[in-house]
Amino acid sequence: MFPLTEEKKHVARLLLDTGTCPRCIFRFCGVDVHAPYRRPYKEFLNELQKFLKTDKDELLLEITNPPPKKMRLQGLEDGTDSPSRNGEGSNTAPEDESSASKNSSLNVCNVCLGILQEFSEREFIKQHAAWLLVKQEMGKQNLSLERNDIIQLKEAYKWITHPLFSEELGVPVDGKSLFEVSVVFAHPETVEDCHFLGTVCPDCFKPAKNKQSIFTRMAVMKALNKIKEEDFRKQFPCPPNSPKAVCTVLEIECAHGAVFVAGRYNKYSRNLPQTPWIIDGERKLESSVEELISDHLLTEFKAESFNFSSSGREDVDVRTLGNGRPFAVELVNPHRIHFTAREIKELQQKINKSSNKIQVRDLQLVTREAIGHMKEGEEEKTKTYSALIWINKAIQKKDIEFLDDIKDLKIDQKTPLRVLHRRPLAVRSRVIHSMETHYVDEHHFRLHLKTQAGTYIKEFVHGDFGRTKPNIGSLMSVTADILELDVESVDVDWPPALED
Numbered sequence: 457m458f459p460l461t462e463e464k465k466h467v468a469r470l471l472l473d474t475g476t477c478p479r480c481i482f483r484f485c486g487v488d489v490h491a492p493y494r495r496p497y498k499e500f501l502n503e504l505q506k507f508l509k510t511d512k513d514e515l516l517l518e519i520t521n522p523p524p525k526k527m528r529l530q531g532l533e534d535g536t537d538s539p540s541r542n543g544e545g546s547n548t549a550p551e552d553e554s555s556a557s558k559n560s561s562l563n564v565c566n567v568c569l570g571i572l573q574e575f576s577e578r579e580f581i582k583q584h585a586a587w588l589l590v591k592q593e594m595g596k597q598n599l600s601l602e603r604n605d606i607i608q609l610k611e612a613y614k615w616i617t618h619p620l621f622s623e624e625l626g627v628p629v630d631g632k633s634l635f636e637v638s639v640v641f642a643h644p645e646t647v648e649d650c651h652f653l654g655t656v657c658p659d660c661f662k663p664a665k666n667k668q669s670i671f672t673r674m675a676v677m678k679a680l681n682k683i684k685e686e687d688f689r690k691q692f693p694c695p696p697n698s699p700k701a702v703c704t705v706l707e708i709e710c711a712h713g714a715v716f717v718a719g720r721y722n723k724y725s726r727n728l729p730q731t732p733w734i735i736d737g738e739r740k741l742e743s744s745v746e747e748l749i750s751d752h753l754l755t756e757f758k759a760e761s762f763n764f765s766s767s768g769r770e771d772v773d774v775r776t777l778g779n780g781r782p783f784a785v786e787l788v789n790p791h792r793i794h795f796t797a798r799e800i801k802e803l804q805q806k807i808n809k810s811s812n813k814i815q816v817r818d819l820q821l822v823t824r825e826a827i828g829h830m831k832e833g834e835e836e837k838t839k840t841y842s843a844l845i846w847i848n849k850a851i852q853k854k855d856i857e858f859l860d861d862i863k864d865l866k867i868d869q870k871t872p873l874r875v876l877h878r879r880p881l882a883v884r885s886r887v888i889h890s891m892e893t894h895y896v897d898e899h900h901f902r903l904h905l906k907t908q909a910g911t912y913i914k915e916f917v918h919g920d921f922g923r924t925k926p927n928i929g930s931l932m933s934v935t936a937d938i939l940e941l942d943v944e945s946v947d948v949d950w951p952p953a954l955e956d
Contacts, residue, residue, distance in 0.1 A: 458507050459487045469508045475698035477565035478504045479572040483607040490615040497573060563698055568609055569643050570702030572616075634713035634793075643703035652691045653679040711760075711789040716827060717753055718951040719804070719819040720780030721745060721766075726940075728813050729772040731764065741772070748814050750785050752807050758791035767830050767948045768839070768909060771941070778840075778945040780817060784827045795821065818954045829950040837909040838889060838947045844902055844940040845917055845928065853895040859903070859931070860892055870923040872915050886911040903928070904944070914938050 460468055464485045471481045478500045479493055492500070564570045621637075622629040650671050654661050657679040661670040680688075688694070723730075723745055732747060733740040746764040754762055766783040770776050795803070804819040865888040871881050888911070892904040905913065912924065917938040919927035929936040 458503065459489055459492050460485055460504075460507060465508060468504070471695070472504065472508065474695040475563055475566040476695075477563075477568060477570075477573050479612055480565055480567040480609070483609065483612055484567075486605040486607065488607055493572075493612050493615045494619065564700070564702050566696045566698045569641075569646070569699055571641065572609065572612060573702070636711050636713050638709040638711060640706040640709075641703045642706050643699070643701075645699050645701060649692070650676050650679075653683065656687060656691065657682050712791070712793065714824070715757060715759070715787045715790045715793050716784055716822050716824055717757075717787065717819065718782070718784040718822045718827070718830070720782050720817050720951070721749060721776070722778075722780045722815045722817075723770065723774075723776040723813065724815070725813040726773045726775060730766065730769045733772065743811075743813075745814055748811050749783070749807060749816060752803065752810065753785055753787060756795075756803055757787045757793070759787035760789040762787050765827070765830070767837075767946055767950075770943055771914075774941045774943060776943040776946075778943070780815075781943065781946045782830050782948050782950055784822065784830060786824075818951055820951055820954060822951060826951070830948060838906055839909050839911075840944040840947075841905045841907065841913050842902060842942045842944050843905065843913060843917060843938050844896075844900065846937045846939055847899055847901070847932070848935040850898040851901070851932075851934075852898070855932070856893040856895060856901050859928075862888070862891055862931075864889055865891075865926070867911075867916060867927070868925055869912055869915060870920075872912050872920050872923065884910065888916065900939075909946075913941055 459482065468481050468485055471484060472478070476484075478497075481504065482492060495503075565573055618629045653676065654670070660679040660682060661675050727741065728743065728745060729741055730745045732744045750762045750764055753759070763786040764783065765786075766781055768781065770781070800819055800821065804816050807814075807816050807819075867886055867888060869884050869886060871879050871884075887908040889906040889908070891906075894902040894904070896902060903917075905916075907913070907916075912920075914920075915924040915927070917928045917936050919925075919929045919936075927936070
């Protein structure tokens with residue numbers, strides 16, 4: 457039985473007529489059965505054409521594109537559609553006209569740029585244009601097709617190639633192996649296609665650390681989800697035009713899947729940022745929490761690079777005490793992955809002996825999925841702080857005792873001036889669950905707070921020129937400022953505590 461249904465025949469025919477390859481047609485029609493994608497290309501195309509024949513035994517052409525340049529795939533004559541396994545011949549130009557005539561020609565797909573015809577990867581802008589066409593045509597027939605129903609290009613490629621890898625290597629391939637093969641493609645003809653998104657959605661494209669281009673996969677997808685359909689159609693042809701040439705393979709890399717290490721850290725310095733503090737290419741402080749931890753992991757795991765994440769972050773002048781702050785480190789392409797519990801413990805001790813500015817506890821190997829627990833319900837979690845506060849007016853102990861009786865105080869915080877350059881302007885509602893005061897002298901007292909995660913404590917004290925309401929200054933009808941701040945606890949029950 458042919459995998460496409462009769463109700464999707466119209467859309468499939470329209471895509472084929474506009475230059476989309478059979479495998480991409482199956483993807484857009486939501487065919488999630490693996491076997492059809494593995495069929496030899498010529499056989500695949502012939503069956504699709506037979507299915508799409510009209511009553512007059514002719515293909516219905518509704519939209520035409522300028523005739524695209526042909527790409528040649530060797531092996532179509534004998535029913536194969538993949539490069540030869542010894543790596544020879546599949547991309548070799550014909551020596552003469554007679555040899556060329558022995559090979560079939562194929563239009564370069566306007567969605568995958570020939571990748572599912574010969575290679576593997578995804579090209580975002582052309583895929584979006586084809587998606588809009590499918591969505592429009594499905595709507596005309598009162599059919600529903602969500603974006604998530606479309607089979608991703610990389611998934612279709614895996615379905616096709618995994619059996620080939622399994623047969624060639626003589627091992628089972630189930631897609632869950634930590635051995636990864638990465639293929640990087642280039643297509644100069646369409647390299648500028650997504651640049652108009654930078655003009656239409658400038659807030660989606662920001663320079664990122666370790667990224668050569670602002671047009672990253674996530675940034676482009678964010679822009680495509682944000683841009684209005686009518687605006688996209690004005691800027692980009694829908695359906696997309698057929699390309700003149702197939703994409704090229706830049707490199708093929710073999711790597712080990714990432715390994716994840718988690719733990720909790722304490723920060724004892726008031727002159728240490730969580731991540732490298734670099735402004736306009738100039739380093740402001742010599743080290744960071746991230747580097748003091750991750751550099752040791754990078755060395756021991758013999759990894760190429762790392763990505764550091766944590767449950768929130770503290771300012772450079774704020775200490776993190778108590779049980780510490782949960783963190784996780786992704787180690788990219790490690791060359792050593794097997795560690796005993798004893799070796800991990802020794803690694804933790806090595807980190808702790810290397811600096812008196814930080815300490816690490818509960819260091820352990822975790823899965824990628826487990827890291828999600830660190831971020832789950834982050835704003836619903838609570839955090840406890842200790843702040844040393846200065847008051848401009850002389851006070852007595854009785855003047856601050858009323859703060860102890862305030863429970864679940866709701867405050868509104870406009871994005872603080874000090875972070876406005878890197879965070880969007882917004883008003884965030886937060887809760888101060890409880891406060892406890894300790895009188896120091898007539899101008900100072902210590903305040904212990906339990907708050908909703910994400911609360912800006914410094915601004916709650918001094919008010920940030922009225923951007924946080926209410927605040928300690930307004931509650932006491934004084935001018936208040938914060939001299940010291942410590943994080944006493946981060947109430948996230950992850951990672952699991954380990955015995956000393």
